[in-house]
Amino acid sequence: xxxxxxxxxxxxxxxxxxxxxxxxxxxxxxxxxxxxxxxxxxxxxxxxxxxxxxxxxxxxxxxxxxxxxxxxxxxxxxxxxxxxxxxx
Amino acid sequence: xxxxxxxxxxxxxxxxxxxxxxxxxxxxxxxxxxxxxxxxxxxxxxxxxxxxxxxxxxxxxxxxxxxxxxxxxxxxxxxxxxxxxxxxxxxxxxxxxxxxxxxxxxxxxxxxxxxxxxxxxxxxxxxxxxxxxxxxxxxxxxxxxxxxxxxxxxxxxxxxxxxxxxxxxxxxxxxxxxxxxxxxxxxxxxxxxxxxxxxxxxxxxxxxxxxxxxxxxxxxxxxxxxxxxxxxxxxxxxxxxxxxxxxxxxxxxxxxxxxxxxxxxxxxxx
Numbered sequence: 001x002x003x004x005x006x007x008x009x010x011x012x013x014x015x016x017x018x019x020x021x022x023x024x025x026x027x028x029x030x031x032x033x034x035x036x037x038x039x040x041x042x043x044x045x046x047x048x049x050x051x052x053x054x055x056x057x058x059x060x061x062x063x064x065x066x067x068x069x070x071x072x073x074x075x076x077x078x079x080x081x082x083x084x085x086x087x088x
Numbered sequence: 089x090x091x092x093x094x095x096x097x098x099x100x101x102x103x104x105x106x107x108x109x110x111x112x113x114x115x116x117x118x119x120x121x122x123x124x125x126x127x128x129x130x131x132x133x134x135x136x137x138x139x140x141x142x143x144x145x146x147x148x149x150x151x152x153x154x155x156x157x158x159x160x161x162x163x164x165x166x167x168x169x170x171x172x173x174x175x176x177x178x179x180x181x182x183x184x185x186x187x188x189x190x191x192x193x194x195x196x197x198x199x200x201x202x203x204x205x206x207x208x209x210x211x212x213x214x215x216x217x218x219x220x221x222x223x224x225x226x227x228x229x230x231x232x233x234x235x236x237x238x239x240x241x242x243x244x245x246x247x248x249x250x251x252x253x254x255x256x257x258x259x260x261x262x263x264x265x266x267x268x269x270x271x272x273x274x275x276x277x278x279x280x281x282x283x284x285x286x287x288x289x290x291x292x293x294x295x296x297x298x299x300x301x302x303x304x305x306x307x308x309x310x311x312x313x314x315x316x317x318x319x320x321x322x323x324x325x326x327x328x329x330x331x332x333x334x335x336x337x338x339x340x341x342x343x344x345x346x347x348x349x350x351x352x353x354x355x356x357x358x
Contacts, residue, residue, distance in 0.1 A: 008321075010321060010325065012325050013328070013329055014296075015296050017300060019321065021311060021312065021317055022311055022312045029297065029300065029304075031297050
């Protein structure tokens with residue numbers, strides 16, 4: 001899977017936000033927490049899998065693989081729902 | 089044979105030159121020439137070369153725009169821009185050509201934002217009220233004028249925000265909606281306030297995301313065009329990081345103006 005090219009990530013007042021670059025659309029803006037922003041920056045313009053996401057989380061945060069896997073699942077559900085992930 | 093004249097205007101932080109066979113902004117006084125203009129617009133009358141039928145339709149706050157490459161067509165004029173959006177050739181054939189300067193400004197104005205807002209000046213500072221049409225921006229601005237001696241309406245529909253990387257300024261503009269408030273003044277922007285109708289008067293600071301959302305919704309831009317939208321976002325971020333932003337839940341009364349100003353003044357203390 002890949003991030004939709006229609007979103008661009010921005011940092012504002014220390015917070016990360018993904019902004020939709022287009023007319024219309026229901027999700028114009030998506031707030032990203034620290035780990036979500038890290039994942040987005042790492043995989044922007046790249047093909048990636050849930051396993052890739054898990055390894056980024058475990059190598060950057062002090063968490064085990066099971067916790068990371070659960071976090072990844074939660075983030076992915078949210079991202080797929082809001083259309084920021086282009087799945088084939 | 090039509091007589092072309094050169095008109096010079098200051099709009100927001102920009103100096104603009106327009107060559108046209110008619111006064112393109114009769115409501116706006118010209119300024120003295122100040123060196124090289126940032127935007128150049130050449131207006132001719134007559135029909136333009138046709139734009140393709142399959143041109144992309146974009147719905148903007150100015151109305152529908154058809155786009156083919158760097159050519160933009162609205163109801164009564166067509167505008168062709170250079171790659172860098174600094175020079176515009178306009179063919180005008182109808183009555184309603186008022187938005188040709190607006191369109192050029194939205195496309196080419198770096199470090200300037202055309203926003204949908206009603207705004208006032210008080211003690212040399214600017215306060216901009218933002219909300220969807222019909223929510224009560226103008227009513228709230230009027231309440232400020234009533235509540236505070238010396239408070240004046242600066243613009244009632246489409247003021248301009250400019251920034252130089254540090255200071256953010258609020259400017260009047262030649263676009264002011266139903267009420268013709270074409271005040272050619274600029275003041276430092278003190279606060280941005282989103283107006284929400286409520287059962288009581290209550291003000292709260294906006295989070296960075298709320299501030300970003302409210303200013304983005306109020307700004308005229310082309311979201312689908314990165315060349316236009318990226319500089320817009322940079323300017324919006326610059327404003328939001330420097331200017332206190334608030335959400336005001338309010339009744340249409342003069343007490344709401346006091347609640348608003350007190351809330352803004354209070355935030356200064358922390």
